[in-house]
Amino acid sequence: MSLEKIGDPHKTKHWMGHMECDYSYTHGIAGEKFFKELKENARIMGTKCKKCGFIYVLPRLFCERCFERLDEWVEASKRGEVHTYTVAHIDVDGNKLKEPIIWAMVKIDKVHGGMVHRLGEVDPKDVKIGMRVEAVFKDKKERTGSMLDIKYFKPVG
Amino acid sequence: MFVKKRVAVVGAGLTLFRRNLKETGRELAYEATKMALDSAGLNLKDIECVTLGTAPDAFDGIHMKGENLLDGAGAWRKPYSRVFVGGGTGVFVANSGWWHVASGLFDTCLVVAEEKMSSCFPHPQYAFTTIFDPIVDRPLGMNLVWIFALEMHRYMHVHGIKKEQIALVSVKNKRNALDHPCAQLPAKITVEDVLNSEVMVWPVQRLDISPTSDGAAALVLASEDVAKKITDDPVWIDGVGWCIDSTYWTNRDLYYPEYVECAARMAYKMAGIKNPPKEIDVAEPYDPFDYKELHHMEGLLLCGKGEAPKLTEEGVTQRDGDLPINPSGGLLGVGNPIAAAGLMKICEIFWQLRGEAGKRQVPGDPRTGLAQAWGDLMQYGSVIVMRS
Amino acid sequence: MSAKIKKYPGEAIKTEDLRKGRVPVIRWKPKAKYAWSVGVAMSRFLKELKNGRIIARKCRKCGRILVPPRMFCELCFRSTDEWVYVKDTGVVNTYSISYLAADARRLKEPIIVAVIELDGASKGIGIFHHLGEVKKEAVKFGMKVKAVWKPPEERTGAITDIKYFKPAEV
Numbered sequence: 001m002s003l004e005k006i007g008d009p010h011k012t013k014h015w016m017g018h019m020e021c022d023y024s025y026t027h028g029i030a031g032e033k034f035f036k037e038l039k040e041n042a043r044i045m046g047t048k049c050k051k052c053g054f055i056y057v058l059p060r061l062f063c064e065r066c067f068e069r070l071d072e073w074v075e076a077s078k079r080g081e082v083h084t085y086t087v088a089h090i091d092v093d094g095n096k097l098k099e100p101i102i103w104a105m106v107k108i109d110k111v112h113g114g115m116v117h118r119l120g121e122v123d124p125k126d127v128k129i130g131m132r133v134e135a136v137f138k139d140k141k142e143r144t145g146s147m148l149d150i151k152y153f154k155p156v157g
Numbered sequence: 158m159f160v161k162k163r164v165a166v167v168g169a170g171l172t173l174f175r176r177n178l179k180e181t182g183r184e185l186a187y188e189a190t191k192m193a194l195d196s197a198g199l200n201l202k203d204i205e206c207v208t209l210g211t212a213p214d215a216f217d218g219i220h221m222k223g224e225n226l227l228d229g230a231g232a233w234r235k236p237y238s239r240v241f242v243g244g245g246t247g248v249f250v251a252n253s254g255w256w257h258v259a260s261g262l263f264d265t266c267l268v269v270a271e272e273k274m275s276s277c278f279p280h281p282q283y284a285f286t287t288i289f290d291p292i293v294d295r296p297l298g299m300n301l302v303w304i305f306a307l308e309m310h311r312y313m314h315v316h317g318i319k320k321e322q323i324a325l326v327s328v329k330n331k332r333n334a335l336d337h338p339c340a341q342l343p344a345k346i347t348v349e350d351v352l353n354s355e356v357m358v359w360p361v362q363r364l365d366i367s368p369t370s371d372g373a374a375a376l377v378l379a380s381e382d383v384a385k386k387i388t389d390d391p392v393w394i395d396g397v398g399w400c401i402d403s404t405y406w407t408n409r410d411l412y413y414p415e416y417v418e419c420a421a422r423m424a425y426k427m428a429g430i431k432n433p434p435k436e437i438d439v440a441e442p443y444d445p446f447d448y449k450e451l452h453h454m455e456g457l458l459l460c461g462k463g464e465a466p467k468l469t470e471e472g473v474t475q476r477d478g479d480l481p482i483n484p485s486g487g488l489l490g491v492g493n494p495i496a497a498a499g500l501m502k503i504c505e506i507f508w509q510l511r512g513e514a515g516k517r518q519v520p521g522d523p524r525t526g527l528a529q530a531w532g533d534l535m536q537y538g539s540v541i542v543m544r545s
Numbered sequence: 546m547s548a549k550i551k552k553y554p555g556e557a558i559k560t561e562d563l564r565k566g567r568v569p570v571i572r573w574k575p576k577a578k579y580a581w582s583v584g585v586a587m588s589r590f591l592k593e594l595k596n597g598r599i600i601a602r603k604c605r606k607c608g609r610i611l612v613p614p615r616m617f618c619e620l621c622f623r624s625t626d627e628w629v630y631v632k633d634t635g636v637v638n639t640y641s642i643s644y645l646a647a648d649a650r651r652l653k654e655p656i657i658v659a660v661i662e663l664d665g666a667s668k669g670i671g672i673f674h675h676l677g678e679v680k681k682e683a684v685k686f687g688m689k690v691k692a693v694w695k696p697p698e699e700r701t702g703a704i705t706d707i708k709y710f711k712p713a714e715v
Contacts (some may be wrong), residue, residue: 013583013587013588013591013592013702014580014581014582015580015581015583016578016579016580016581017578017579017581018576018577018578019575019577019579020574020575021574021575022566022572022573022574022577023572023573023574024563024571025570025571025572025573026556026563026568026569026570026571027569027570027571029556032568032569035569036569045584049624125587145569146571
């Protein structure tokens with residue numbers, strides 16, 4: 001290939017642009033129920049697969065293992081343990097955060113799975129894998145039916 | 158050519174096609190896949206691999222859409238891949254399912270297609286802008302309907318075709334869709350309705366175009382020995398073809414889809430078809446616009462160049478004609494969730510060849526059927542030939 | 546459809562329900578910005594547009610003169626060989642009259658867009674652009690057109706340095 005050698009970077013052009021779209025994602029059939037319970041009753045719900053014996057959090061319409069439709073809803077515990085965690089010092093755009101944020105995968109008690117959320121009321125250096133934590137909810141009037149209705153998970157004894 | 162195992166379609170599933178569906182993409186994929194499995198009397202553990210087709214991530218707004226949908230497609234901890242060739246995906250994903258089984262590597266395969274275009278605001282059209290070249294096309298404010306209008310206009314000009322002739326396709330397909338339980342826009346319209354509808358991009362008017370839609374479809378494929386145990390009436394995939402043309406679409410004459418002919422020849426050769434108009438009993442060519450049905454009929458060698466409008470005028474392409482085209486109602490009548498639309502056509506051929514199409518059934522016991530999809534920047538053709 | 550199936554899955558909702566929050570949704574607007582490398586051929590193409598000229602690449606094997614220019618010929622699968630200037634005049638290969646903007650907004654005054662085969666490029670080799678200074682009824686297939694450029698001080702090295710193509714005086 002007769003590549004033309006271009007030594008001066010100003011001679012190569014870049015075309016600037018952006019891709020703009022606005023999205024509205026439906027929660028879906030299972031998601032709608034989950035977020036409704038979160039908003040109205042501060043409850044974490046899961047769906048149970050009778051065949052496989054799993055209770056899924058976050059709940060889904062069907063079991064990915066056996067493909068059965070799941071219509072049994074159960075309340076899950078608000079407690080769990082830190083399965084793994086990380087401490088973020090920069091935000092999504094790469095800017096330094098004022099305060100570091102602790103992100104954890106919290107395994108909820110007695111169900112299959114859990115959720116990724118923030119840890120609060122704890123110093124990053126005190127976080128341990130296996131640490132027991134509990135969900136702290138916003139006041140009802142501030143809840144909108146989103147994952148942020150849970151403010152964070154805090155350590156419990 | 159050497160094919161290790163003959164491949165059959167043994168089950169099919171389809172969701173409603175609507176402008177907006179509440180289900181997430183994953184849930185839509187599940188509904189179609191579960192229906193396909195149930196129709197074949199199979200469980201997920203009977204499935205050895207999954208192939209999924211879905212079009213630009215920009216519609217659903219979730220990148221790595223294939224990964225997001227896999228649970229719904231039954232692919233948890235299975236060999237899995239996602240294919241994407243724009244609008245051609247719906248038939249190409251079935252082609253990819255074919256080679257999974259024909260190679261001898263797997264005995265069963267799930268083929269799934271899903272699209273959820275409703276997530277994109279202000280309109281899914283806007284997500285399409287991201288497919289155009291950012292340097293020479295986008296700055297001119299390019300819109301997808303513009304480029305199809307350019308193709309339609311060129312086709313009309315080269316063959317001297319009038320809008321009235323093309324409008325007959327929209328009338329036929331929307332009427333056929335009245336008998337399809339999943340159809341989004343079935344209607345009894347006339348040629349005058351089409352000619353009086355809003356001009357979007359001349360010569361394209363509102364009733365010339367299929368809608369944007371949410372929906373999913375699925376097939377179960379099986380190798381010969383396994384298929385015969387599952388059902389008495391497997392539908393064999395006897396020919397597959399696919400082809401792509403240059404992305405420099407301004408460097409091609411748009412009046413004829415060379416790439417569709419290329420894909421069709423590949424499929425016909427494999428299926429041993431020498432005289433397509435005589436040997437194909439029913440066909441579902443891709444019809445996102447009414448002129449495309451005509452354009453593709455010619456590319457599929459079902460008639461000579463410029464002859465498709467005449468066949469339509471003479472009623473040859475009606476359900477009770479000599480060459481029924483789009484008995485389902487096509488994209489114009491049933492809907493256009495990009496990838497799922499093509500697979501919907503294969504579901505239709507499956508049901509037609511088994512005599513299970515109910516009110517849409519083409520008479521005369523059709524034995525050989527064809528489905529075709531078209532995609533990307535007017536450049537991709539995928540074809541499948543099926544026999545019962 | 547298999548006549549055995551009674552109910553098809555899917556819960557339809559209205560676009561209005563989504564926009565007005567009657568169906569709960571998560572809203573998100575990505576802010577992805579891009580700096581696309583235009584590449585060797587297009588770097589020159591855009592530079593020449595700033596100078597009021599259109600440049601192409603020639604493949605000696607198939608003899609095609611290609612616009613937009615490219616450093617390899619996709620037909621012969623080899624490097625293209627030389628730069629060739631083409632004219633800023635041509636003929637209309639196909640055109641359409643649009644009442645739709647890029648985001649599907651309706652336009653009161655239509656935009657006329659076309660594929661223009663440029664003089665000097667090979668047959669069938671064209672570019673996409675707008676037509677201007679012409680009534681929509683007057684546009685014809687095969688019509689001769691000429692580029693209308695922005696004044697030199699307004700050009701930036703973009704396809705829009707050409708404002709549109711207008712009918713050429715015969």
